[in-house]
Amino acid sequence: MSIFIDNTTRLVVQGITGRDGSFHTRQMVEYGTQVVAGVTPGKGGQTFEAVSPEGKPVAVPIFNTVSEAVKATGANTSVIYVPPPYAADAIFEAASSVPLVVCITEGVPVLDMTRVYPFVKERGARLIGPNCPGLISPGRAKVGIIPGRICAEGPVGVVSRSGTLTYEIVYQLTRAGIGQTSCVGIGGDPINGTNFIDCLAAFEADPDTKAVALMGEIGGTDEQEAAEFVRDHMKKPVVGFIAGQTAPPGRRMGHAGAIISGSSGTAAEKIEAFEQCGIGVAKRPLDFVELIRARLSMN
Amino acid sequence: MSIFIDNTTRLVVQGITGRDGSFHTRQMVEYGTQVVAGVTPGKGGQTFEAVSPEGKPVAVPIFNTVSEAVKATGANTSVIYVPPPYAADAIFEAASSVPLVVCITEGVPVLDMTRVYPFVKERGARLIGPNCPGLISPGRAKVGIIPGRICAEGPVGVVSRSGTLTYEIVYQLTRAGIGQTSCVGIGGDPINGTNFIDCLAAFEADPDTKAVALMGEIGGTDEQEAAEFVRDHMKKPVVGFIAGQTAPPGRRMGHAGAIISGSSGTAAEKIEAFEQCGIGVAKRPLDFVELIRARLSMN
């Protein structure tokens, strides 16, 4: 089992002919994801060529609009690789047609997100991102840009606000022989569609997930709320890490959301929340391996 | 029993110091309605004088905002007598604080209502109107402008799109000794907060209501949908009337909603829907008396 995506995922790629979209579509197809459609307005009727895990050519049909693509192919998930000024519209379009939308685009204005967020909720859709690496359920499907070969099937759920840091930790877990049910990058922006709690709840409900690794960052209070959720609603063990312990206040550390405002959003208060709520604290990425291993062996 | 308003109604009047607001507030208080607050920005702290049914002076406190009024008095219903350009904002304000909002104002732009409608729904509030006479539950409370003395307590629920036509019919019923549980004017505008079906469902659920009188008009398809609802979901008898049988197509008959567009919205098709769905058809207002009487005696 896994969360959000699996073998039944039928993916439409918005911006399939763009630089990032085309590269990652090939990667996703190669990983075995069922990419059933692409969307690029004006290229409807063309096809996009990729190669299956078995080395066979795959021709993905391209449509002008998401609604056409969904109608023709039964897509149930969309991934968005369009430039920031058009990303909000792409999310609106996707959420109008499919229940799961993954937006990779970095640089979406936060005021756009104040409109996107209620829209997606009203539609009853789930948005992951924006500004995220997407997600992967090893051996089943990947949607986004997480490198497939660093992952392995196994019992750990991974959820993170950042991209390459997630890869680092997943890679270390995999090298140590600890595989994953699903790895979800929720994104580093101040407003995103899916938060830690959504993922923790899904992992708690997933029978195959035995432990969860959570990578937070400075900024906001999502990690504190996640910690309370772990304390109040989770039976499964959780190990957490906070990036940005050395970050100075008032400076945005790359991610639009990674900023310590006044006295709030510091790594120290998040780590304290973890400790108080029974979350194992990894002081450095490498610590995940032993902390997770210990918790898995307790089961 | 009654629908929407009764002895527990605690009313705040928006625009209490205006020409219409002050007149009708006195009428409502005199009828025995619990008018607990008024709102006129800038007159907060003053009081509005009225006279109770027992002839005693009543001092209604005035507030600057609805939220203050609700906080101080526990008001649970608002009635709006403010000029059309401000009516939409008054509805937004009311729906943010109380679950029942009655807007009397005539002339609210329909594009304002396209924003008001989803807002009220999101808040889980009920809006009656705009451009309506409000409602009355004889012997319990009146909210709006329906003259109290033409009504009497009894077993008939009344729902109507128009004002004085309703008075006419209620008056004829009352004169014939047939009283009412509640009389609701839902208003004559193309977009209003509460429709026939909402009221029919409430009357069906109200144990004291034994029959329903429904006054429709040309324009739209609300009466047709109401007829289907009566057929599919109501056990209680309903008698209906359609005003505008002689109205020419394409001309708006006073009410913004009373217009026959193309071949739809005619009185003939509405009357046919009534007949097909088992609604007794009053050919003229006077016919209500005998049609209702016959149905009440069958119980």
Add this chain to the structure above:
Amino acid sequence: MNLHEYQAKDIMRSHGIATPAGDVVTMPEAAAESARKFGGPVMVKAQVHVGGRGKAGGVKFCKTPDEAREKAAAILGMTIKGLTVKKVLIAPAADIASEAYVGIIVDRERKKPVFMVSAAGGIDIEEVAATTPEKIRYHAVDVRYGLMPFEALELGFFLYTDAKLARSAAKVMQQLYAAFMATGCSLAEINPLVVTPAGEVVALDGKMVIDDNEVDRRPDLEALRDADNEDPAEVDAREHNLTFIKLDGNVGCVVNGAGLAMATMDLVKYYGGEPANFLDIGGSSNPEKVVNALRIITTDKNVKAILFNIFGGITRTDDVANGIVTAIKANPLTVPLVIRLTGTNEELAMKILTENGLTASADMDEAVKAAVKVAAGGVAA
């Protein structure tokens, strides 16, 4: 409030929609001059607030300035559905590759502005809706979010398979939506939306209807009104805060409230008469309104009897009685008057009427029957 084609096009142009330049003229010679200026074939189009101008002969294609003068002379002064043509629009005749339809109305069922678009434009859209409904696509706009770019593009692709045209059409959708909202419309329509041989998407005809409730709060919209092109009695009534619609019967009706006014007309018909009008004096009971109502009704020479039907709620019936007395003292009536009054201050009203030699009934059916009878030549009640 209906706008003329040229006014609708001006508004659309100000929102960025491409629409051919044209001149509005009132004299045949000016039409010829305008045609000369455009230097090619032109259309001469009657500017009246009714549909079906074309079928009525109000739209003509002219190859030369002389022809434009001739056709303009024929159209100016023409009567279309009761309205006299006082202005014509002279616009260059367009070379058309395809014709589509784009319209927005406020839909009462969905409670939203709804786009209707069809590649089968140029003709009556109601006909398309009735005969080939699959050729129309409807799209309801959630005004909280506005028309989203992807929605506009979906509509564009419904009209054109070519991506460039679809994008141009999508832009027109956005612009028309902006114009619709900014102008407080209940309807905005481009029919036809054409593609020129050069591949441009152009609005060849435009129609807008503004919500009267918006006009009330916005003087800038009131300035667009062409009272010249409306029934003078209706204009007169509106200026005195009365709602009046002329009909073809002989029983003049004065009623308070729109629903009761319609029901009164219906009852006139029920008893074998024909109403001469819809007239709602509204909720306030200023005697002056009654005076104006009587003045307007009596200008209709078809009226053979006048029926008052007043249910006093907010309206005080004594005010109405005073208004009637004042009006007929100033201008004695030449047709019989039947009065029904009940409700607020009914007794006082009856007293005022009696003192002035008038009688009244408290019963609606009785009064309507009497009015129908006297209008048909019977004796006054």
Add this chain to the structure above:
Amino acid sequence: MNLHEYQAKDIMRSHGIATPAGDVVTMPEAAAESARKFGGPVMVKAQVHVGGRGKAGGVKFCKTPDEAREKAAAILGMTIKGLTVKKVLIAPAADIASEAYVGIIVDRERKKPVFMVSAAGGIDIEEVAATTPEKIRYHAVDVRYGLMPFEALELGFFLYTDAKLARSAAKVMQQLYAAFMATGCSLAEINPLVVTPAGEVVALDGKMVIDDNEVDRRPDLEALRDADNEDPAEVDAREHNLTFIKLDGNVGCVVNGAGLAMATMDLVKYYGGEPANFLDIGGSSNPEKVVNALRIITTDKNVKAILFNIFGGITRTDDVANGIVTAIKANPLTVPLVIRLTGTNEELAMKILTENGLTASADMDEAVKAAVKVAAGGVAA
């Protein structure tokens, strides 16, 4: 992106907010001239992108033009929190009856713009929030509907009991909200909002921070940037699509991805070192980026070792290796270099480095430990 006070006020003024006229000057004599023009006492205010100007001595009250010249001379060239003051704003000193605070921020928890208003203005709002939270009212705006008039008025009445002042303040709320949305802000603030003795509501100081993501798509906003008032290395980095923040340590870090960059800094600290910077080369692996990153880092004389930490996902590690080789061939390094590379094309990258006399580790902890050691004066790895 931070705006200067005078820029924020210009934008507020263009949205209708009353705010005193002022002159931005760069020379003391011009300050005196401006003060002469205003003809009364003035404020001389440093225009720098940091808070706490007042406490740092960057805001002064001056009674005469001579005093304005003197104070301007003192403030111009002053360094506040590392930034040199190059402009001062000269504005008439206002006679103040009361001071309030009005701010809007995008709140990540509510996912909406949130108003914060307080009658206790003129001082640090975070202090008010900490000590007397009941003096602040928060109001989240649903952007689908915008700030509604009744909401603005509620906020107005929270500030002032007088209805006229409350209405004036409500108008300011609407205008500030409009400015906030139109300018793509993440913060907009008026502190203080004052009432003049004449009863006018005026913005005496204004602050705006624009969302960098908005700046990226709107050249009109980019034009407001004052690169003069930012760290030159950070400006340089931004112009080359790198995210760089200077810190006080001695281990220069080059990392791909913000989260990994922060984790790398943290690990430097964990092993007893101090990071000299945050530097994210992003997801794309153009060798040119690596060249620029090295150039920017090596301008910092505190840097005693440079650490690369690259996890190749989208980023191709061979591109990074090529960038390193190119950069050090052009400008040989004067400090030791420690490289950690793993992921996409890792073997090719290792080969490129080895051929050029460089070594690399695949292990993050090992590399960080080595970098800390050499920076502290140990031997290069």
